[in-house]
Each structure stands twice: as C-alpha cells, then as structure tokens.
Amino acid sequence: xxxxxxxxxxxxxxxxxxxxxxxxxxxxxxxxxxxxxxxxxxxxxxxxxxxxxxxxxxxxxxxxxxxxxxxxxxxxxxxxxxxxxxxxxxxxxxxxxxxxxxxxxxxxxxxxxxxxxxxxxxxxxxxxxxxxxxxxxxxxxxxxxxxxxxxxxxxxxxxxxxxxxxxxxxxxxxxxxxxxxxxxxxxxxxxxxxxxxxxxxxxxxxxxxxxxxxxxxxxxxxxxxxxxxxxxxxxxxxxxxxxxxxxxxxxxxxxxxxxxxxxxxxxxxxxxxxxxxxxxxxxxxxxxxxxxxxxxxxxxxxxxxxxxxxxxxxxxxxxxxxxxxxxxxxxxxxxxxxxxxxxxxxxxxxxxxxxxxxxxxxxxxxxxxxxxxxxxxxxxxxxxxxxxxxxxxxxxxxxxxxxxxxxxxxxxxxxxxxxxxxxxxxxxxxxxxxxxxxxxxxxxxxxxxxxxxxxxxxxxxxxxxxxxxxxxxxxxxxxxxxxxxxxxxxxxxxxxxxxxxxxxxxxxxxxxxxxxxxxxxxxxxxxxxxxxxxxxxxxxxxxxxxxxxxxxxxxxxxxxxxxxxxxxxxxxxxxxxxxxxxxxxxxxxxxxxxxxxxxx
Amino acid sequence: xxxxxxxxxxxxxxxxxxxxxxxxxxxxxxxxxxxxxxxxxxxxxxxxxxxxxxxxxxxxxxxxxxxxxxxxxxxxxxxxxxxxxxxxxxxxxxxxxxxxxxxxxxxxxxxxxxxxxxxxxxxxxxxxxxxxxxxxxxxxxxxxxxxxxxxxxxxxxxxxxxxxxxxxxxxxxxxxxxxxxxxxxxxxxxxxxxxxxxxxxxxxxxxxxxxxxxxxxxxxxxxxxxxxxxxxxxxxxxxxxxxxxxxxxxxxxxxxxxxxxxxxxxxxxxxxxxxxxxxxxxxxx
Numbered sequence: 001x002x003x004x005x006x007x008x009x010x011x012x013x014x015x016x017x018x019x020x021x022x023x024x025x026x027x028x029x030x031x032x033x034x035x036x037x038x039x040x041x042x043x044x045x046x047x048x049x050x051x052x053x054x055x056x057x058x059x060x061x062x063x064x065x066x067x068x069x070x071x072x073x074x075x076x077x078x079x080x081x082x083x084x085x086x087x088x089x090x091x092x093x094x095x096x097x098x099x100x101x102x103x104x105x106x107x108x109x110x111x112x113x114x115x116x117x118x119x120x121x122x123x124x125x126x127x128x129x130x131x132x133x134x135x136x137x138x139x140x141x142x143x144x145x146x147x148x149x150x151x152x153x154x155x156x157x158x159x160x161x162x163x164x165x166x167x168x169x170x171x172x173x174x175x176x177x178x179x180x181x182x183x184x185x186x187x188x189x190x191x192x193x194x195x196x197x198x199x200x201x202x203x204x205x206x207x208x209x210x211x212x213x214x215x216x217x218x219x220x221x222x223x224x225x226x227x228x229x230x231x232x233x234x235x236x237x238x239x240x241x242x243x244x245x246x247x248x249x250x251x252x253x254x255x256x257x258x259x260x261x262x263x264x265x266x267x268x269x270x271x272x273x274x275x276x277x278x279x280x281x282x283x284x285x286x287x288x289x290x291x292x293x294x295x296x297x298x299x300x301x302x303x304x305x306x307x308x309x310x311x312x313x314x315x316x317x318x319x320x321x322x323x324x325x326x327x328x329x330x331x332x333x334x335x336x337x338x339x340x341x342x343x344x345x346x347x348x349x350x351x352x353x354x355x356x357x358x359x360x361x362x363x364x365x366x367x368x369x370x371x372x373x374x375x376x377x378x379x380x381x382x383x384x385x386x387x388x389x390x391x392x393x394x395x396x397x398x399x400x401x402x403x404x405x406x407x408x409x410x411x412x413x414x415x416x417x418x419x420x421x422x423x424x425x426x427x428x429x430x431x432x433x434x435x436x437x438x439x440x441x442x443x444x445x446x447x448x449x450x451x452x453x454x455x456x457x458x459x460x461x462x463x464x465x466x467x468x469x470x471x472x473x474x475x476x477x478x479x480x481x482x483x484x485x486x487x488x489x490x491x492x493x494x495x496x497x498x499x500x501x502x503x504x505x506x507x508x509x510x511x512x513x514x515x516x517x518x519x520x521x522x523x524x525x526x527x528x529x530x531x532x533x534x535x536x537x538x539x540x541x542x543x544x545x546x547x548x549x550x551x552x553x554x555x556x557x558x559x560x561x562x563x564x565x566x567x568x569x570x571x572x573x574x575x576x577x578x579x580x581x582x583x584x585x586x587x588x589x590x591x592x593x594x595x596x597x598x599x600x
Numbered sequence: 601x602x603x604x605x606x607x608x609x610x611x612x613x614x615x616x617x618x619x620x621x622x623x624x625x626x627x628x629x630x631x632x633x634x635x636x637x638x639x640x641x642x643x644x645x646x647x648x649x650x651x652x653x654x655x656x657x658x659x660x661x662x663x664x665x666x667x668x669x670x671x672x673x674x675x676x677x678x679x680x681x682x683x684x685x686x687x688x689x690x691x692x693x694x695x696x697x698x699x700x701x702x703x704x705x706x707x708x709x710x711x712x713x714x715x716x717x718x719x720x721x722x723x724x725x726x727x728x729x730x731x732x733x734x735x736x737x738x739x740x741x742x743x744x745x746x747x748x749x750x751x752x753x754x755x756x757x758x759x760x761x762x763x764x765x766x767x768x769x770x771x772x773x774x775x776x777x778x779x780x781x782x783x784x785x786x787x788x789x790x791x792x793x794x795x796x797x798x799x800x801x802x803x804x805x806x807x808x809x810x811x812x813x814x815x816x817x818x819x820x821x822x823x824x825x826x827x828x829x830x831x832x833x834x835x836x837x838x839x840x841x842x843x844x845x846x847x848x849x850x851x852x853x854x855x856x857x858x859x860x861x862x863x864x865x866x867x868x869x870x871x872x873x874x875x876x877x878x879x880x881x882x883x884x885x
Binding site: 599 | 818820822827843846847850851852853854855856857858859878881884885
C-alpha cells in the first residue's frame with residue numbers, strides 16, 4: 001500500500017473530525033438557544049434518560065435535572081471526547097511518520113541491494129565478456145590454424161586424387177594386360193587423418209563468481225586472544241580467538257607453528273592445521289617451555305576469511321630438579337639449589353615450603369626467584385618440605401621432587417671442584433683421601449697445579465660448602481691415627497698458594513707426627529698456640545660462632561674442649577680440610593651441636 | 601662431735617653476689633682456719649655447685665680473691681668458689697715459720713705422718729672431707745657438684761685430690777701445677793718432712809704417679825702453664841712427666857703453654873675465665 005496515500009487518508013479523517021467538532025459546538029448552541037428560547041412555554045428541567053426536556057407527565061424513575069445543569073454536564077462530556085480525539089490524532093500522526101521512516105529505510109535498503117546486485121551483475125557480465133573475448137581470440141587462432149591445416153589437407157587430397165587417377169589408369173591398363181598379379185605389386189595409398197583437440201572452456205571462475213552473489217558474506221579475519229593465565233600445561237595450550245558478531249562461520253582452521261629459539265634452525269617450519277568448530281581449541285603433544293605461534297581462518301559456505309594476526313603462546317616449563325647434594329642448611333636457613341629442568345631459560349622460579357609435621361599444603365612461597373638458588377629463612381628445630389616450580393608467561397610448572405630440610409644442625413658437602421687434584425673425594429662428598437706421598441706427586445703433577453682452582457702447590461685441601469648465614473655452625477671430622485691433617489675455616493678469597501693457617505684469612509687445627517709424639521697446632525697467621533693434648537682426638541668437633549666470633553675445636557668423643565680462636569669474622573668463612581700426608585678424613589655434617597658446647 | 605661454728609670475718613658485694621671470709625675451728629687441723637667463699641647471685645635462690653680453689657706456696661685465702669678476678673665468671677656461671685688457706689697456722693710447731701716452702705703457707709695438701717707435723721698438717725683431709733662438709737651444711741651448695749682447681753702447689757693439690765678420689769670432683773684444672781713433686785726439690789723437701797724418708801709413701805701424693813694408675817670416671821684436665829715461668833725452667837713443675845703419664849693412660853689433658861707468662865697471679869688472672877668456664881661445663885651439665 002502506498003504510504004503517501006494512507007497518510008492522505010488519515011489527514012482527511014482528521015479534518016472531518018475537526019469539522020464535526022465544530023458542527024457539534026454549533027448544534028449545542030442551537031440546542032441551548034432552542035431551549036432558552038422557550039423557557040416559559042415548557043418546563044425548565046431535563047431528563048437524562050430520555051435526553052429531552054422533561055414534561056410534567058414524565059416517568060418518575062427517570063433522572064431529571066434542571067436544564068442549565070444538564071447543559072453544563074453535556075458540555076463537559078463533549079469537551080472530554082474532543083480532547084481524547086485530539087490525542088488519538090496525534091498518535092496516528094506519529095504512527096504515520098514511523099511508517100514513513102520505515103518506508104524510507106526499506107526503500108534505501110532495496111536501493112542498496114539493487115546497487116549491489118547491479119554491481120555483481122556488471123561484474124559477472126564484465127567477467128563473461130572478458131572471458132568471451134579471451135576465448136574468442138583463442139578460438140579465432142584455432143580456427144585459423146585449423147583452416148590452414150584443412151587447406152593443406154585439401155592440397156594433399158588433390159594430389160591424392162591425381163595419384164588415384166594414375167592408379168586407376170594403370171589398373172585399367174593392367175586389366176587390359178594379361179598379367180593379373182602385377183596389380184598386387186602396386187601400392188595403394190589413401191586416407192586423411194583429422195584429429196583436432198577441442199579446448200574445454202574453463203568456466204570455474206565464473207561459477208565461483210556466480211556463487212559469491214549470495215546473501216551470506218564471507219567471514220572477516222578472526223581475532224586471536226592473548227594467552228590466559230593457567231590455561232597451559234607442559235604439553236598443551238588452550239588457544240582462544242573471537243570473531244565479529246555478525247559473521248557466520250561454519251568452521252575455523254587453526255594453524256600452529258613452533259617458534260624456534262635457535263636461529264640456525266629458523267627454517268620456517270611447517271605449520272600444522274586443525275579444523276575446529278568452536279572458537280577455542282586445546283592443542284596437545286607440544287614441547288615444554290616452548291613458544292608457539294597460532295593463527296586462524298574462518299570459513300563458511302561463501303568462502304574463507306583472511307588469516308588472523310599471529311599470536312604467540314607458551315607452554316608451561318618442566319619442573320626443576322633440586323640438587324640434593326648442593327643444597328645446604330643450618331638452624332635458621334637453607335640454601336636450596338636446583339637445575340632448571342628446561343633447556344631454554346624460564347622467566348623465574350617459585351619456592352614453596354611447608355612444615356613436614358604440619359599437614360597443610362603450602363605455608364609459604366617465595367616468588368620471582370631469578371636464579372637457580374635461593375636462601376630461605378627458617379625456624380630452628382623444625383622439618384620442612386621444600387619444592388620448586390619453574391614459571392614462564394604460560395604459568396607455573398608442576399612441583400619438583402621435594403627436598404626435606406631439618407633445621408637441627410648445619411648440613412653441607414665438600415665442594416669437589418675446589419679439591420686439590422691429588423685429593424680424591426668420595427662420591428657422597430664426605431670423605432677425602434690422599435693416596436700418594438706429596439714428593440712423588442709434585443714432580444708428576446706440576447702441570448695440574450698450574451690449572452688447579454684451590455690451594456694448590458702447597459696445601460692439599462678441599463673446601464666445604466657452608467651456608468652463608470651468620471649463626472652457629474657445628475660439624476665433625478673423623479680422622480685416623482696417622483693422618484696428618486689441617487681442619488678449620490678460611491675466607492673464600494684466601495690466597496691459594498699458602499698453607500691453611502699460615503695467613504690472616506684462615507684458622508685451623510693441625511695434627512702432625514713428630515718422631516716422639518702426636519703434635520697439635522692451632523694455627524692462624526702462621527702462629528700456633530703451644531698446646532699439648534694427651535688423648536688423640538679421632539673425631540674433631542668444630543664449632544663456629546659468628547656472633548661471639550669464636551672458632552672452637554673439641555674432642556667430640558670425650559666432649560673435651562681443645563682450643564678456641566677468638567676472631568671477628570668479617571666475611572663468611574668456608575670449612576677447610578687438608579691432608580699433609582697420605583691418609584683420609586671423613587666429614588660429618590647435619591649434626592646438632594652438643595649441649596656441652598652451646599650451653600657454656 | 602664439735603659444732604662447726606662459723607665466724608664471718610668480712611663480706612663485700614661483688615659482681616652481684618658476695619665475697620665473704622669466714623673463720624672456724626678446724627677439727628682436722630686443730631687450729632682456727634680461715635677460708636674465702638664467693639656466693640654468686642644465683643645462690644640466693646637455689647643451690648649452686650662449688651669450685652674449690654687451692655692456692656700456692658706462701659698464700660693465704662686472700663691472694664686468690666684479691667688477685668685472680670674469678671668473681672665475674674663465677675657470678676655469670678652461678679658457681680660458688682671456696683678458697684681455703686694453704687696450711688694450718690699458729691700451731692707453735694718448731695720450725696714452722698723457718699722457710700717459705702715448708703711449714704706455714706706450705707701444707708702441700710698432704711696428711712703428715714711425721715712428728716711434729718702429723719697432728720696439725722692434715723691439709724688433704726681438711727680439703728677433701730672437713731671443708732666440703734662445712735660448706736655443704738652452711739651454704740646453698742649442691743653436694744653432688746664439686747670441682748677443684750689450683751695454682752702451683754695448689755695445682756698439685758687439685759690434681760691429687762681429683763686423681764685420688766675418682767668421681768668426687770666433676771672437673772679439675774690447674775695453673776702451673778707441681779706435677780711430679782717426688783722428682784722436684786720442693787716436693788722432696790716437703791714430702792720428706794711431712795711423710796718421712798720412705799719414698800713409697802710419697803707416691804700417694806704425686807699427680808704423675810697417681811695418673812699412671814688412675815682408674816675411674818673420665819677426667820678432663822685443663823692445665824695452663826706460663827712459658828717464662830722461672831719454676832718451670834728450674835724443674836720444679838715438670839709438666840712433661842704428667843703429660844707423658846696421661847698420654848700413656850689416655851687421661852684427657854689439654855695443656856697450654858702460654859707464651860710470655862710467668863708464675864704470678866697476673867698469669868692466673870689472664871686465664872681464670874677459661875678455667876671457670878671449663879668447670880662450669882661439667883658443674884652445670
């Protein structure tokens with residue numbers, strides 16, 4: 001229906017209404033006048049039920065009002081109706097204008113659609129005509145070639161006709177002649193081959209174009225979402241993306257490619273492709289702590305979208321491996337060391353600790369540890385379970401195998417890498433032995449001395465890996481009767497060419513054998529106190545107290561105090577163990593310092 | 601049984617506790633004897649272990665308490681230190697005051713067997729029996745926890761008391777002790793005077809000989825000796841003999857030869873803290 005027409009009609013109705021209103025008003029007046037003109041002749045009352053002036057013989061059950069009052073009432077009613085009608089008109093006008101807007105929109109849309117179709121139509125036409133001209137040119141060429149070929153064949157045919165004519169003549173001659181066999185000796189030649197290849201017209205592009213004239217547009221490129229926290233594991237990644245809301249998509253194709261850290265193998269690896277219905281996918285069978293690049297295309301019946309931007313996701317690292325032999329502790333702290341567990345670097349590590357006797361899961365975490373070691377403060381006389389996680393942007397790894405730390409004593413191992421080359425350290429890192437006499441060794445191992453890290457040349461020693469904490473530390477050294485040893489402590493930067501105790505940065509107890517007796521020296525800075533000990537200690541207790549600035553030696557089996565050095569240790573010291581003659585000594589750590597030492 | 605009446609001679613507050621001197625009539629020595637006692641602050645609230653200190657030749661109870669500076673360490677470790685006199689005094693024995701190394705001030709911690717000494721000169725019994733009884737019954741002392749130490753002749757006394765009474769003393773130490781009196785001039789003079797010419801009786805009071813036959817609970821002996829001690833060089837002390845015997849017998853000794861120190865109380869003062877600590881280790885165990 002024509003909207004304009006409808007609008008026209010509505011206006012007509014409105015005008016009529018206005019007119020009838022006016023007429024009503026006039027009628028009222030007339031009626032009023034009429035009534036007022038004859039107040040004397042008739043009664044001055046009005047019957048509501050009969051809607052006429054009331055007469056004396058009026059039925060008694062009718063409502064009769066004075067005439068004037070009745071007129072007033074009617075006026076009021078009329079004016080109410082009038083305003084209602086005005087409202088209605090306004091509403092209808094609004095409705096009309098809405099319809100008009102809709103009409104305009106529909107018309108516009110149709111126009112646009114038409115334009116689109118025309119566009120497509122002209123595109124198709126253009127393509128067709130282009131194809132037509134291309135193909136016709138090709139066909140012209142072919143026609144020309146074929147005509148030429150036909151002409152050639154025509155010529156050949158003419159020649160053949162001539163030959164045939166000759167042949168017929170000779171045949172006739174032969175026929176006439178007596179020798180009938182001679183015919184067989186003549187070659188017969190005839191036949192023309194016409195093998196043209198018919199080119200097939202390639203109309204697929206046209207077909208595609210026709211198909212593209214469709215209601216559903218091809219989707220636009222989806223948008224990759226960044227990696228979400230805790231969505232990755234060591235071998236899988238949950239990849240998410242999104243699309244523009246009004247796109248229709250049948251499926252996505254997710255492309256995945258590992259980003260190699262190693263530049264030498266940066267030969268654009270093949271991306272793997274997966275077909276996905278949803279806007280997320282869990283990619284599995286991936287390598288730990290590795291970066292992967294993802295991108296997607298969306299496909300519907302109309303076509304494939306352009307590829308999305310590429311997003312980089314990262315798998316979670318493998319759990320680290322705690323180095324049990326290199327983790328040390330004391331009453332107040334532990335120094336935990338670990339292997340990354342990953343070939344490429346991770347972002348940081350998290351240390352989790354819990355009390356072994358307290359069954360809650362994790363009581364404390366230390367995060368953002370940049371290196372593969374951490375010094376953690378602990379409470380004395382407790383047992384802790386500690387484990388490590390490796391962290392990258394993909395999240396935290398599984399927990400490492402735990403290490404149990406008991407804060408009941410000082411635990412450390414020998415630092416094998418500081419051992420003098422002629423000193424053998426047992427696999428457990430607690431026993432050292434010197435097999436050959438040093439005079440023999442010095443000639444054969446001169447070269448090794450030059451490259452040795454430790455005391456070298458003079459002192460056949462090894463250092464202990466004491467935790468750098470300024471508290472109280474106790475350890476014991478087991479020696480045999482004939483071992484000539486030095487046990488004590490030294491600053492880490494102690495000159496490596498001098499004997500232990502011969503300088504200002506080392507302190508030691510030395511045992512040596514003289515022809516007459518066992519001699520003990522308590523050496524520091526090249527000077528020893530003159531101390532005689534009647535019972536040879538086979539187990540030496542060493543007690544280091546940073547706070548009091550003392551280093552004490554005990555015969556641990558007898559609980560006998562042997563000697564105490566008083567010295568402010570300005571730096572951290574490392575335990576030191578040296579053998580001056582062939583022999584062996586064994587270190588015992590992790591022991592609780594005996595009360596006879598700590599309580600006096 | 602005589603009552604053991606104590607008379608307080610002096611009392612001075614010191615390091616939170618009190619340094620006191622008492623006099624009493626000794627039943628063992630048949631004379632009035634003085635002894636010094638340091639009571640640490642801890643003694644006001646409970647029983648404390650006792651360290652007996654034996655002084656050297658010519659000393660009284662005063663030398664140690666005025667010169668050794670033991671009170672601070674005793675206060676810190678809560679140890680009572682009892683320092684008796686070194687011999688009976690005023691017994692009117694002929695020749696008792698004739699020489700400084702015999703008689704008065706030189707009791708040598710033996711029980712004399714010879715006249716005229718045998719009535720009064722019973723320092724060994726006085727130190728090991730009478731005095732501990734007196735202390736235990738009059739002071740807040742723990743009778744189970746006693747130890748002994750001394751200087752020079754007192755060092756000799758401390759060593760023989762410990763070696764002759766296995767288990768009685770929880771610890772023993774000595775400063776420059778006369779280690780082998782049988783072999784030195786001082787010892788020979790005293791022993792022949794108090795014990796007579798029979799040298800076999802001397803052996804019961806010789807630390808080196810006692811050590812060689814010691815059997816009992818493990819002793820931990822701390823000995824300090826000044827290297828510039830004139831009596832060391834004049835072979836009065838003979839520590840090497842004791843060390844040899846103890847090495848042989850596996851008696852634990854730590855013997856410290858202190859460079860530059862002589863025989864005086866300056867030397868004692870310098871190392872008294874180590875000794876009190878040594879005793880505290882066993883007394884407070």
